[in-house]
Amino acid sequence: MEHALILGVILFTAGLMTVITKRNAIMVLIGIELMLNAANLNLIVFNQNSPGLSGRFFALFVIVVAVCEAAVGLAIVLRVYKYYQTSEPDQINELKD
């Protein structure tokens, strides 16, 4: 087994835990970027042993999509900040039953 896969697992769980524990929207975004990179690493490592370039191209497209997601996400964070003066999801809780 490739040891890079263990790095992938570490990145994925670190990202997941960041998403769960941190109370700042930008921190959550950083966690999501970590998870996407864990998947990218897997794709590239696995592409070593399979014919074609599909894994690498998947990784390439994932990078582009991650940029789009980050751009739109930060724009949303900025707009929330305009209204609430905070970027902590917990303090943004007007919507309730």
Place this chain on the structure above:
Amino acid sequence: MEQTLSAKLKSISVGLYYTMPEVILSLGIVAVVVFSFFLRNRKTNVPALLTLGVFIASIAYATLSWTFYRTPVSLFGNMVRADQFSAYFRILADVAAGLTVLMALRSKDLSEKLSSEFYVFLISAVLGSHLLMMSTNLIMVFISLEVLSISSYILAGYKFSRKGAEGSLKYFLFGSAASAIMLYGFSILFGITGTLEFTSATFTNNLSTNQSALVIVSSMMAFAGFLYKIAAAPMHIWAPDVYEGSPMPVIAFLSVVPKLAGIVVLIKLVMAFALTTVQFDWQLVLAIIAMITIGIGNFSALWQNSARRMMAYSSIAQSGFLLIGVVCLTPQSMQALLFYSAVYMASNYAVFIALQAFEKNSIDSIPLFGGVGRSFILISIVLLLALVSLTGIPPTGGFTSKLFMFASLWASYAQTGKTILLWLLVFGLLNTVVSLFYYLKIPYYTFLKTPGSTLPSENTAFENFLAVILVTGILFLFIRPDFLMGWLNTVNFVL
């Protein structure tokens, strides 16, 4: 090399004919963007009419070339596949988007700030759902899911208010976390099978020969993204907040189009797993998810006071019913699913159009509906019929569609003898009764409570007209279900 390359390029140009609806939508995006540069007066309705024209052209092309899709064709190097099954759902998505444009024209949430960009995001969301429904490659699944999601995040914040921003942020954080987990699952599946074409024989064969716990874990991760898109059980938490903070036309759109797209691609993925010989009971897992989804949706809807939140939980419960079609995975259940989706789309849009008409007259929480049946006779009756259809009682198409769905579930149980299917059937039937209590809460207030002081202050003739057409369709499907079913019987299920 040269020869194969020119053959590839030729097949790409052939593929454009099969994906003409998507080409039309992409050109529509560019047209609306370019057009809005030259727009002086931002109050004009021209971008809306242009968008409507794009959707009508897409529907027209898909309907006219219906026989074209009889034999499924793989296009663009097995990235997508055009077949009748996806063509049907693509038409439904286009119809829903067209209705959204009509709603947006008359929406109070949008009218002041409505810009041509709104329609750009609407078209791109529809384009994403089209490609998601057709995709047979994990690359395409991920990218089109993101096109759909990113457009939806922007659309969900289009109310430009505190609540809108909050709903949009929650939608975004949940959505991107879910799609990151899904992507990690995809990457492991790629490592196990060595291919990204999940409908190919290589994929299923390699899964069958390498069965292990990791296959199950990674495919569970892969499902997370779709469960989020259809707002099914563990990934449903965003729905009520988004529904409360978004403009009404956008909610109507989000409650139908992403749901259908998610269901279609889920069917294809589950089909790929069902073809393997992995010793794992997919039916059991999906049936449990469906039961939890129906239960959570229905029982939370009972306590809601806001019409929007109630409809959010209702849409969660409805995706549980849609999942029943995926659980069975027989040709009969697929037909039931096609029928169910059409009726669900019509009834949901009728409800949201009626709610928009009421909200214009500042009636939004359920107690405010008290006695409005006298001053808003037509729209109240329409709302009653649409809600009755969502519950699934006669004389509406909702009854027929639930009947088909449960009949296919029963047939599947009789065929396989799995007790979980029987449990699902009983649970679904019981929950239909539970849903009666909250669906009929609004009609109970409108018709049986003492008259409120609200009088019509806004003109809602256009909403009345739209909703009446939809409800007539629902009633017609109760009297003549064979009209649609006969057509659906010709749909080919090569999955």
Place this chain on the structure above:
Amino acid sequence: MSLLTLYVFECLAGVAALSILFVRNVFHAALLLIVCLISLAGVFVIYNAEFIAVTQILVYAGGVLVLIIFGIMLSSRLAGKPLQVKSQYVLPASLIGIFSATSLIQLFYKQQFFQQPVAKAGNPITQTGIALMSDFVLPFEVVGLLLLIALLGAAVTASSFYTKKQ
């Protein structure tokens, strides 16, 4: 030699990713993310994905990180306090994290992954270009549209044109 470089890059990426969990300052987290992503680019080079590595550095270090840092600066302008971030659910999250990491690594060890000897083909950049325009033309075009949408969407969402002061 290349194995040693690989280990160094892997350790850097792993340590940077794990320390994101423990820092309390968002800005530090963003800097750690940049370290992690650039070391990952090094790992990609060793795994014969040079094109992806260059894209990773250009797009992530040049694009995403700048975006995130702008986001941090713009959303802390008025508050004036240091960017401390609180944590929640620390105990359950760390239990989930340790459990899922160990079980995933175990599962990875047991799993027989797909393996097929691959012949080294010609110039990777030429291959990449041809594949982008033939086999992967549809995702390529769709990603292009997605960039347009994201650009418009970010502009519309963040602009104060629509946002009424409350």
